[in-house]
Amino acid sequence: MKVIPExxxxxxxxxxxxxxxxxxxxxxSIDFDLHGLKxxxxxxxxxxxSDLTPPPRVRAKHGAKVYxxxxxxxxxxxxxxxxxxx
Numbered sequence: 001m002k003v004i005p006e007x008x009x010x011x012x013x014x015x016x017x018x019x020x021x022x023x024x025x026x027x028x029s030i031d032f033d034l035h036g037l038k039x040x041x042x043x044x045x046x047x048x049x050s051d052l053t054p055p056p057r058v059r060a061k062h063g064a065k066v067y068x069x070x071x072x073x074x075x076x077x078x079x080x081x082x083x084x085x086x
Contacts, residue, residue: 001045004028009054010047019054031057 004010004023010030011017018032028042033055 001042001047003042004047004049009050009052011050012047017050017052017054
């Protein structure tokens, strides 16, 4: 497999569809729709190039709601664990 241009939409047999984020002769990084960012050895990687347009990427701000809940619970005198909150 050759170097793939950044932004190319590809299909991997295991991880599905994804967008190439970096690619050189040694390593290729692909951000998959369902499995996140994966890195491959470029010469060993097996993907199919796709003519489809990738869906828009929407990333949530990591942990913003959890930190807001912690701050409000500490202000109220309660101690809450974000993992056990329901």
